[in-house]
Amino acid sequence: DAGVTQSPTHLIKTRGQHVTLRCSPISGHKSVSWYQQVLGQGPQFIFQYYEKEERGRGNFPDRFSARQFPNYSSELNVNALLLGDSALYLCASSEAGLSPLHFGNGTRLTVT
Amino acid sequence: DAKTTQPNSMESNEEEPVHLPCNHSTISGTDYIHWYRQLPSQGPEYVIHGLTSNVNNRMASLAIAEDRKSSTLILHRATLRDAAVYYCILPVEANSKLTFGKGITLSVRP
Numbered sequence: 255d256a257g258v259t260q261s262p263t264h265l266i267k268t269r270g271q272h273v274t275l276r277c278s279p280i281s282g283h284k285s286v287s288w289y290q291q292v293l294g295q296g297p298q299f300i301f302q303y304y305e306k307e308e309r310g311r312g313n314f315p316d317r318f319s320a321r322q323f324p325n326y327s328s329e330l331n332v333n334a335l336l337l338g339d340s341a342l343y344l345c346a347s348s349e350a351g352l353s354p355l356h357f358g359n360g361t362r363l364t365v366t
Numbered sequence: 367d368a369k370t371t372q373p374n375s376m377e378s379n380e381e382e383p384v385h386l387p388c389n390h391s392t393i394s395g396t397d398y399i400h401w402y403r404q405l406p407s408q409g410p411e412y413v414i415h416g417l418t419s420n421v422n423n424r425m426a427s428l429a430i431a432e433d434r435k436s437s438t439l440i441l442h443r444a445t446l447r448d449a450a451v452y453y454c455i456l457p458v459e460a461n462s463k464l465t466f467g468k469g470i471t472l473s474v475r476p
Contacts, residue, residue: 258409287463296453296466297410310463344409354400355464357409 256280258358260345266364267335275330275361279347285309286328287355288320289344297344303328304350332363340365370454372470378444379475386439386470388454399430399437400457400464403450410453410466413439449474 259278267273279286285304289297302310303322317333326347332339342362346355371389378384390399401413414421414428416437421428427440441448453469 289464289466294468296451296468297464299463299465302463312463346409354412354415355402355410357411359407359409 258345258347258356260343260358260361262361263359264362264364266366268366269335269337271335271365272331272333273335273363275332275343275345275363277328277330277345277347277358279326279328279345280356283347283349283356284326285348285350286322286326287346287348288328288330289346289357290314291342291344291360293341300330335365337365339363370456370467372452372454372467374468375471375473377473377475378441378448380446381443384441384444384448384472384474386441386452386454386472387436388438389436390454390456391435393434393456395434397456399428399434400455401426401428401439402453402455402464402466403448404453404469405447405450413452444472444474446474446476448472 261276287302288300291297299312300314301320306322320330322328342360344357344360346357348355398415398417400415402410404410414426416428429438451469451471453466455464
């Protein structure tokens with residue numbers, strides 16, 4: 255069975271640019287969440303979407319936005335990139351309720 | 367989220383059991399205890415979760431103290447592939463909003 259897939263795997267952008275990261279959840283999973291992991295730290299929650307609606311938002315600026323499509327795939331958008339946005343961006347999917355999260359292997363974003 | 371405390375690191379020998387501790391003294395009666403691990407260059411991977419009684423699955427066992435203020439993840443026979451960062455998490459609002467700490471880095475010696 256295919257797991258959570260993220261694209262691209264690596265990305266290099268310059269300050270001020272915009273980036274779009276993509277995530278395809280496990281088939282049948284309707285919840286998608288996004289996390290940012292800076293080197294040496296644990297992942298930090300950014301967003302959760304369920305049935306195409308935002309269900310949670312972490313402590314991130316408005317430069318970060320996301321959406322979920324009818325097929326439950328999701329995009330994370332970051333505007334006006336800063337050097338501090340360099341990180342591993344992780345997507346996770348889950349079924350509803352108390353089911354565990356299934357993470358992809360992330361997109362490594364480098365901002366120069 | 368209720369705070370968890372884990373040692374920074376632990377070392378183990380291959381094929382020996384490993385006990386990874388987690389303290390969560392402010393846990394509430396409805397908080398589940400979740401464990402995830404993250405292998406190098408990969409996303410986190412769910413390991414196990416429990417509420418009150420001990421839990422077993424194919425990956426590990428979770429031993430929960432009677433007062434629920436601590437728990438221990440048990441890997442029965444460590445392999446080199448078990449070298450990873452292990453996170454003990456108590457989700458509150460929803461299982462999708464997990465608060466990861468720094469976790470405990472497990473090294474396995476051949």
